Structure formats: C-alpha cells, structure tokens
Amino acid sequence: MTSHNHFDKFLILIKVRLEAMHKDCIYLDNNATTKVDPAVVEAMLPYFSDYYGNPSSMHTFGGQVGKAVRLAQQQVAALLGADESEIIFTSGGTEGDNAAIRAALLAQPEKRHIITTQVEHPAVLNLCQQLETQGYSVTYLSVNRQGQLDLNELEASLTGNTALVTIMYANNETGTVFPIEQIGLRVKESGALFHVDAVQAVGKIPMNMKTSTIDMLTLSGHKIHAPKGIGALYVRRGVRFRPMIIGGGQQRGRRAGTENVAGVVALGKAAELELLHLEEATARERRLRDRLEQTLITTIPDCEVNGDPTQRLPNTTNIGFKYIEGEAILLHLNKHNICASSGSACSSGSLEPSHVLRAMGLPYTILHGSIRFSLCRYTTEAEIDAVLAVMPSIVERLRALSPFKSDNAGWLQQQEKAVLGVGR
Numbered sequence: 001m002t003s004h005n006h007f008d009k010f011l012i013l014i015k016v017r018l019e020a021m022h023k024d025c026i027y028l029d030n031n032a033t034t035k036v037d038p039a040v041v042e043a044m045l046p047y048f049s050d051y052y053g054n055p056s057s058m059h060t061f062g063g064q065v066g067k068a069v070r071l072a073q074q075q076v077a078a079l080l081g082a083d084e085s086e087i088i089f090t091s092g093g094t095e096g097d098n099a100a101i102r103a104a105l106l107a108q109p110e111k112r113h114i115i116t117t118q119v120e121h122p123a124v125l126n127l128c129q130q131l132e133t134q135g136y137s138v139t140y141l142s143v144n145r146q147g148q149l150d151l152n153e154l155e156a157s158l159t160g161n162t163a164l165v166t167i168m169y170a171n172n173e174t175g176t177v178f179p180i181e182q183i184g185l186r187v188k189e190s191g192a193l194f195h196v197d198a199v200q201a202v203g204k205i206p207m208n209m210k211t212s213t214i215d216m217l218t219l220s221g222h223k224i225h226a227p228k229g230i231g232a233l234y235v236r237r238g239v240r241f242r243p244m245i246i247g248g249g250q251q252r253g254r255r256a257g258t259e260n261v262a263g264v265v266a267l268g269k270a271a272e273l274e275l276l277h278l279e280e281a282t283a284r285e286r287r288l289r290d291r292l293e294q295t296l297i298t299t300i301p302d303c304e305v306n307g308d309p310t311q312r313l314p315n316t317t318n319i320g321f322k323y324i325e326g327e328a329i330l331l332h333l334n335k336h337n338i339c340a341s342s343g344s345a346c347s348s349g350s351l352e353p354s355h356v357l358r359a360m361g362l363p364y365t366i367l368h369g370s371i372r373f374s375l376c377r378y379t380t381e382a383e384i385d386a387v388l389a390v391m392p393s394i395v396e397r398l399r400a401l402s403p404f405k406s407d408n409a410g411w412l413q414q415q416e417k418a419v420l421g422v423g424r
C-alpha cells in the first residue's frame with residue numbers, strides 16, 4: 001500500500017470517527033443551545049429558495065412572505081398568551097434584553113434608577129454596568145443560598161425614580177425560577193416598567209401575558225429548537241416603546257431592518273411545537289432530570305444540588321462535586337461524547353467561578369466543582385443511563401488526584417474568603 005493510500009485510509013477513519021462522535025453525542029447542554037427540530041428546518045427552507053420576496057414589498061410575491069411573518073407572530077403570541085401585535089422579532093435574547101432596557105429608559109427620561117439581580121445573564125448585567133457609567137443608578141438584588149430573591153429587598157429598593165425592573169424568569173445556570181408575578185405586583189405598585197428575560201423559561205413554563213404583570217418579555221429561538229440568531233420581544237400594548245435599532249419602518253417602526261424571514265418562520269414553527277409539547281415534554285424531562293440528579297447525589301459522596309429544589313426549571317440540574325474542578329469533569333465526560341456545561345467557566349473561557357454560584361454564597365469547593373446538565377424533549381432514558389454509568393468513576397478518579405482535600409481545611413477557608421469577598 002502506498003503512503004497516499006495510507007493517508008486516504010487515515011482520512012476515512014477520522015471521518016467515520018467524527019460522524020460516530022456526532023451521532024453518538026449525548027447532548028445534555030440544552031440551556032446553551034438546542035438542536036433545531038427537523039420540522040422547523042422543513043418549514044424555513046422554502047424561504048431561502050422559493051419565497052425569497054421582501055415581506056414589505058407591495059407585490060403578491062412579497063405579500064405572501066409578509067403573510068408568513070404574520071403567521072409566525074401569531075404562533076409566538078400563542079405560546080405567550082399574547083396578541084400578535086405585541087410581538088417584535090429580534091436577533092435573539094441579547095438584542096431583546098438590550099432593546100427592552102433601552103426602550104424603558106428612553107420612554108421615561110426623567111427616571112434614572114434600574115433594579116435587576118446579581119444573577120442575570122451578561123446580556124442584562126453588562127448593559128446595566130455600562131448604564132451606570134452614563135448616570136444611571138442600578139440596584140443589583142442579592143440571592144440566598146438557593147438562588148432565591150428576598151422580595152422585601154425588592155420592595156425597599158423601589159422608588160419613584162425607578163424606571164425599570166429587569167429580572168430573569170429562570171436562571172440559565174441553576175434553573176431557579178423567580179416568583180415573577182409576585183415581583184410584578186410590587187413593581188406595578190411603584191409605577192416602574194417590568195421586563196422579564198424569559199429566554200430559559202419559555203417553552204418550559206406555561207405563560208399567559210393576558211393575566212400577567214409583565215410589560216416586556218424576551219425570548220430566544222435557539223433555546224427552543226429554532227436556529228440561532230432569531231428571537232422575539234413581547235411588548236404589552238400601551239407600553240411606550242422606543243426602538244433601539246433605527247432605520248426603515250419595519251415591524252411598525254419598533255425594530256428596523258428587513259426581517260430575517262427564514263428565521264422568523266422557524267421561530268413561529270418552533271413556538272407552535274413548544275406549545276404542542278409543553279405539558280408532556282416538561283413532565284418527561286422532569287422525571288429524567290430527577291432520576292439523574294437523585295442517582296448522582298445518592299451514589300456519589302460529597303456532592304449537592306445548587307439552586308432552589310422546588311422552584312426550578314424541569315430540565316436543569318446543577319450539581320457541585322466537592323474537591324474537584326468542574327472543567328475536569330467536563331473533559332472526562334467529553335471523552336465519552338457527553339456534552340454538559342460547567343457552572344464555573346464564564347463565556348470568555350476564563351476559569352473564574354460563576355457569578356451566579358458566587359452570588360449564592362456557595363463554598364469554594366462547590367463553586368469550582370459544579371456542572372450543569374440540561375435536558376430537552378429529545379433526551380432519552382438510555383442517555384441518562386450512560387451518564388450515570390460513567391460519573392461515579394470520573395469523580396472518584398479526579399478526587400484521587402485532587403489537592404483540595406478536606407484535610408487541607410486552613411487553605412480552603414482562605415480561598416473561600418478570597419472568592420466570596422470579590423465583586424457582587
């Protein structure tokens with residue numbers, strides 16, 4: 001055999017291996033992103049090739065695309081229990097959060113105070129920090145050990161100067177669900193606007209904007225089996241909305257720019273499927289998640305669940321394994337083609353402990369050894385079994401090598417003080 005043949009064979013082997021890896025991948029990182037549902041792909045494809053007109057055009061060819069955009073608005077509105085006119089398409093969760101916060105401030109220029117929480121997504125936190133440099137004051141509400149808010153702290157923070165309260169529905173790292181309607185009632189009494197980042201909650205918690213206190217709500221397509229780069233912002237009728245993106249008059253002047261039509265159609269279809277599957281899928285995910293969680297915490301010593309044990313998304317578990325690094329667990333899981341996520345690495349890839357777990361005041365040993373499993377409607381019993389089969393030995397092997405032993409108590413205490421003393 002020539003060296004050329006050897007090389008070809010090598011390439012084929014790599015290709016086969018990559019394909020196997022792709023097919024066999026056990027994907028338990030659905031809070032990061034989800035697989036696009038095949039029915040969603042099917043719905044969106046014709047809008048690249050056949051129906052490529054501009055939805056704002058006067059002619060029939062464009063008009064039929066405009067109709068598809070309106071249908072998608074109705075589908076998203078149905079998932080939220082809203083009116084189609086209250087739905088604005090965006091490029092995703094980050095844009096929705098930014099647009100809502102800026103709109104609320106522009107609509108009430110006399111008010112200069114914002115309330116949020118210490119555990120928001122960077123799409124909210126980093127914008128709030130920037131606004132502080134522009135003359136706004138921001139209150140970052142604290143959370144307790146279970147990641148829950150103190151509503152008395154919220155009440156004490158609300159003033160006549162508060163323009164906006166922006167609080168997430170459910171936390172992306174721990175799954176902890178905030179009592180959104182109880183918060184909303186307090187916000188409404190103060191006269192402030194109420195924005196909710198529901199990127200992780202939509203499709204997992206039933207919503208009805210008609211009976212809700214929420215003024216604006218953000219959702220993102222790629223968390224609900226639609227593609228990345230599409231999302232929506234719900235804006236209650238009557239709420240004064242100032243657009244963040246200025247240009248043409250698309251979307252009734254609320255978000256300029258020709259719509260990402262294929263993405264919009266995909267989001268509509270994904271919303272329809274979420275509504276259809278919500279009850280049965282979340283019950284199934286909860287059962288699988290509970291089995292995974294219970295078996296892990298009963299078979300592996302020195303680990304605990306992070307977050308609120310009852311007020312939690314049905315698909316998420318965040319578990320701290322003491323004395324080891326979450327990233328090391330992830331690398332070992334990766335060797336078994338299991339995708340999960342670490343609660344301790346931020347999106348920049350730094351090994352800084354997660355701001356969410358830090359705000360919860362978790363001890364150093366748990367902060368660094370926490371990982372998140374997030375399920376979806378495609379998750380199977382066999383996949384959970386596969387994770388359960390490998391986790392105990394991974395943790396045992398890493399602990400055998402760990403320098404963070406409980407006998408090193410003085411050193412650990414020092415680290416905990418250092419970590420908890422930093423930042424918010």
Ligand SMILES: Cc1ncc(COP(=O)(O)O)c(C=O)c1O
Nearest residue numbers: 092093094121123172199200220
């Ligand atoms: C709670 C939350 N808000 C906002 C975002 C940002 O959404 P997108 O990735 O669509 O910009 C995410 C994404 O992880 C999230 O989890």
